[in-house]
Amino acid sequence: xxxxxxxxxxxxxxxxxxxxxxxxxxxxxxxxxxxxxxxxxxxxxxxxxxxxxxxxxxxxxxxxxxxxxxxxxxxxxxxxxxxxxxxxxxxxxxxxxxxxxxxxxxxxxxxxxxxxxxxxxxxxxxxxxxxxxxxxxxxxxxxxxxxxxxxxxxxxxxxxxxxxxxxxxxxxxxxxxxxxxxxxxxxxxxxxxxxxxxxxxxxxxxxxxxxxxxxxxxxxxxxxxxxxxxxxxxxxxxxxxxxxxxxxxxxxxxxxxxxxxxxxxxxxxxxxxxxxxxxxxxxx
Ligand SMILES: Nc1ncnc2c1ncn2[C@@H]1O[C@H](COP(=O)(O)OP(=O)(O)OP(=O)(O)O)[C@@H](O)[C@H]1O
Numbered sequence: 641x642x643x644x645x646x647x648x649x650x651x652x653x654x655x656x657x658x659x660x661x662x663x664x665x666x667x668x669x670x671x672x673x674x675x676x677x678x679x680x681x682x683x684x685x686x687x688x689x690x691x692x693x694x695x696x697x698x699x700x701x702x703x704x705x706x707x708x709x710x711x712x713x714x715x716x717x718x719x720x721x722x723x724x725x726x727x728x729x730x731x732x733x734x735x736x737x738x739x740x741x742x743x744x745x746x747x748x749x750x751x752x753x754x755x756x757x758x759x760x761x762x763x764x765x766x767x768x769x770x771x772x773x774x775x776x777x778x779x780x781x782x783x784x785x786x787x788x789x790x791x792x793x794x795x796x797x798x799x800x801x802x803x804x805x806x807x808x809x810x811x812x813x814x815x816x817x818x819x820x821x822x823x824x825x826x827x828x829x830x831x832x833x834x835x836x837x838x839x840x841x842x843x844x845x846x847x848x849x850x851x852x853x854x855x856x857x858x859x860x861x862x863x864x865x866x867x868x869x870x871x872x873x874x875x876x877x878x879x880x881x882x883x884x885x886x887x888x889x890x891x892x893x894x895x896x897x898x899x900x901x902x903x904x905x906x907x908x909x910x911x912x913x914x915x916x917x918x919x920x921x922x923x924x
Contacts, residue, residue, distance in 0.1 A: 657707035669860030682851035728802030787818025
């Protein structure tokens with residue numbers, strides 16, 4: 641299902657037969673994934689698909705009990721520190737401290753990620769500038785809007801100059817303008833650094849617009865993989881063959897087609913997920 645990359649140097653991330661269970665629950669079930677260096681790759685799926693568990697295995701926050709995960713050739717089970725040094729991670733949960741200023745939050749991450757002391761102030765200033773937070777850098781994070789908090793978290797993840805940036809639902813709970821702004825900043829940094837981005841999102845329109853390729857995950861496995869255009873055309877072709885005159889499926893239609901009734905069994909579609917997800921639009 642995954643495309644064979646031309647050479648190992650072009651591969652940022654490989655998961656082969658990755659499995660993770662919580663008791664009887666197969667959260668990640670034989671996951672096969674290959675992310676090319678430099679691409680924005682979207683991991684899409686409904687509640688409980690296993691996206692966060694997979695991301696936690698990749699980031700080494702959870703062990704790799706079965707299968708293999710490699711980040712730029714480093715084994716996540718055996719070379720955890722090497723993998724961590726290559727990664728930036730913005731989790732779903734708030735990772736900014738409300739009682740610190742934006743700059744102090746980023747400085748904290750710079751210390752934790754071992755950015756050399758003499759480079760710290762400069763790197764912190766540069767990432768704050770890259771996410772347009774310089775004017776607000778010395779204000780407490782609790783005064784920031786939801787969009788500013790997300791950009792601050794992006795700066796925190798970027799301060800260690802990661803080669804692979806992992807974003808778990810980076811725009812959830814944000815208004816459309818703030819969502820666009822977060823994506824514009826991700827793209828600008830990617831263009832400037834060539835880093836690889838792995839993102840989970842429930843927003844199919846965002847995945848369609850901003851991801852080079854997407855994988856549709858359901859019940860711990862990948863069920864479809866390709867560019868958003870390829871996946872839409874494939875479904876359009878099938879619908880035409882079934883007699884539909886002018887099918888114009890969206891990426892959400894593709895997902896419904898792949899996941900079938902399983903989506904409803906699991907409690908709703910993507911819109912329900914968005915509206916019921918507990919999100920904090922502000923810190924503090
Ligand atoms: N700590 C845990 N203990 C027990 N079961 C868990 C735990 N974390 C996740 N699960 C279960 O593992 C499965 C995958 O969950 P996971 O959070 O990885 O999915 P997800 O695709 O990230 O969903 P969401 O979009 O809601 O975050 C679900 O059935 C979930 O209930």
